Amino acid sequence: MSIPLEKNKQLILFDGVCNLCNTSVQYVIKNDQHDVFRYAALQSAVGQKILEQFKIDRNETDSILLYSEANGITYKSTAALKIASKLGFPRNLLAILLIVPDFIRNWVYDYIAKNRYKWYGQKDECMIPTPELKSKFL
Numbered sequence: 001m002s003i004p005l006e007k008n009k010q011l012i013l014f015d016g017v018c019n020l021c022n023t024s025v026q027y028v029i030k031n032d033q034h035d036v037f038r039y040a041a042l043q044s045a046v047g048q049k050i051l052e053q054f055k056i057d058r059n060e061t062d063s064i065l066l067y068s069e070a071n072g073i074t075y076k077s078t079a080a081l082k083i084a085s086k087l088g089f090p091r092n093l094l095a096i097l098l099i100v101p102d103f104i105r106n107w108v109y110d111y112i113a114k115n116r117y118k119w120y121g122q123k124d125e126c127m128i129p130t131p132e133l134k135s136k137f138l
Contacts, residue, residue: 003069005138009068010067012028012083013047017124020112028087032086033087054072061075066082
C-alpha cells in the first residue's frame with residue numbers, strides 16, 4: 001500500500017478518541033503555519049493500513065506516530081518533539097529536548113499516555129473534521 005501523502009508533507013497518526021490527542025492535533029493545526037502536516041486517526045481505515053504496513057501492534061502502542069517519506073515512522077516523544085520543531089518560534093525550541101536520551105523522554109511520554117484517558121477523558125468516537133479542515137485529514 002502506498003500512503004496517500006502529498007509531497008513534502010508529514011502525517012500525524014493519533015488516537016482519535018483521546019481528548020488529549022484531539023486537543024493536541026487541534027493545536028498543531030492552528031500553529032502549522034507552513035501547512036506541513038496531514039492527520040489520520042489510528043482507528044481510521046488509513047491509520048489501520050499504516051499500522052499493518054509497518055507491522056505496528058495497536059495494542060502495544062499508546063503513541064503518536066509521525067510518518068514522512070524521508071524518515072518513515074517516528075514514535076512517542078521523538079515524534080512529538082519533531083512535530084513541535086515545525087511549529088515555529090517559540091514552540092520549535094522544544095526540539096532541544098531531543099538531546100535528552102529517548103529512554104528518559106519516553107518514560108515521561110509513556111506515563112502520560114498510560115493515564116491520558118483517566119486525566120483527560122475520551123470520546124465515544126473519532127473527531128469529525130470541519131469542512132474547512134477536511135482536506136488535512138486522510
